[in-house]
Amino acid sequence: MPVVSTPYPPGTPCWVDLMAPDQQAAIDFYRDLFGWQGEKGPEEFSGYAILTLNDKPVAGIGPAMAMGDNPPPPTAWTTYLSSADAEATAARITGAGGALIVPAMEVGTAGKMLIATDPTGAVFGVWQPLDFFGAQIVNEPGAVIWNELNTSDPAAASSFYPAALGVGVAPMEGMDGYFALNVDGRTVGGLQGLANQPPGTPSHWATYFSVDDVDSTVDAAVKAGGTLLAAPFDSPVGRMASIGDPQGGPFWIIAAQGPTPS
Missing domain, CATH: 3.10.180.10 (2,3-Dihydroxybiphenyl 1,2-Dioxygenase, domain 1)
Structure with a gap:
């Protein structure tokens, strides 16, 4: 199913992104490697770039920045799991032994997100879709x-x-x-x-x-x-x-x- 046109069921990986010290260099590398299109986004969202394939979103690349008392994140791809309610999911994460790195927060009108670790230390994201539900191309070259x-x-x-x-x-x-x-x-x-x-x-x-x-x-x-x-x-x-x-x-x-x- 290369084209995704409806929101992902809760629990399904729906998006990946990369936070890089040199955002433009990362965009250039992956754009050349996978044939993506895209550029830095609006400053109000720290320039976060949504990269596309065949004009459909496939992944995000942003600048690595410190958030609060946390140091800048390592350069690594983060998998986001879909959620119908980010705040409720956050409560279940901590209740099940996980920990929040970034608590649930609004991302404009696109949706709500959080970053967490599971009890074994693996970092993952959670995405509650509003105007944006995630990757629209999957399972084909470049996605x-x-x-x-x-x-x-x-x-x-x-x-x-x-x-x-x-x-x-x-x-x-x-x-x-x-x-x-x-x-x-x-x-x-x-x-x-x-x-x-x-x-x-x-x-x-x-x-x-x-x-x-x-x-x-x-x-x-x-x-x-x-x-x-x-x-x-x-x-x-x-x-x-x-x-x-x-x-x-x-x-x-x-x-x-x-x-x-x-």
Whole structure:
């Protein structure tokens, strides 16, 4: 389902964004890599840029800034889960053992957002849509195709997300140690432990972007100043690789084979 025209059901990943020390450099890198369009946005929203593919929103890039007593965020892609009520979701997050980094706040007429950590330390966002519901292109080259929680404690995470966001967790058929995140009976993401991650890797949400050719995309990213974090390899779901952008932001690319989430 490449084009999304209606709001995402609560609990579904609906948006990703990146906060970068050099916003313009980040926009240029990803625009060249994925064929996105877009530029810095209004100053009233700190220049936050909504990048588009085929004239439809796919991701956001903003400047990394300190908020209150918090230091500027690390350069990393944040996954946002949809919510019907950001304040109520915030209460469930803290009640289930999570913590708020940025409490629920209005973003003009677009919606309400918050940033939180789950009990294992993974950072994620919550988005309550008003005028803007999130990505309108998914599961095609240049767009997000998968969101995945890599956690130090799968059992704790498997208890938290159902309680806080109504997301179901179930073993993924044919993939030992991998779990599907489900909303309304539909798989919307994945969950796994850190066994396959480099030592010392903290819990985190990973963003996967779809591409036509993993190897050529890796070459282009490295030539543009990116770093290869995981060399291209074949998996049961497609060929993939992990890249760090020139400012250190990690992400995955995949040329998926077989059906993608709808």
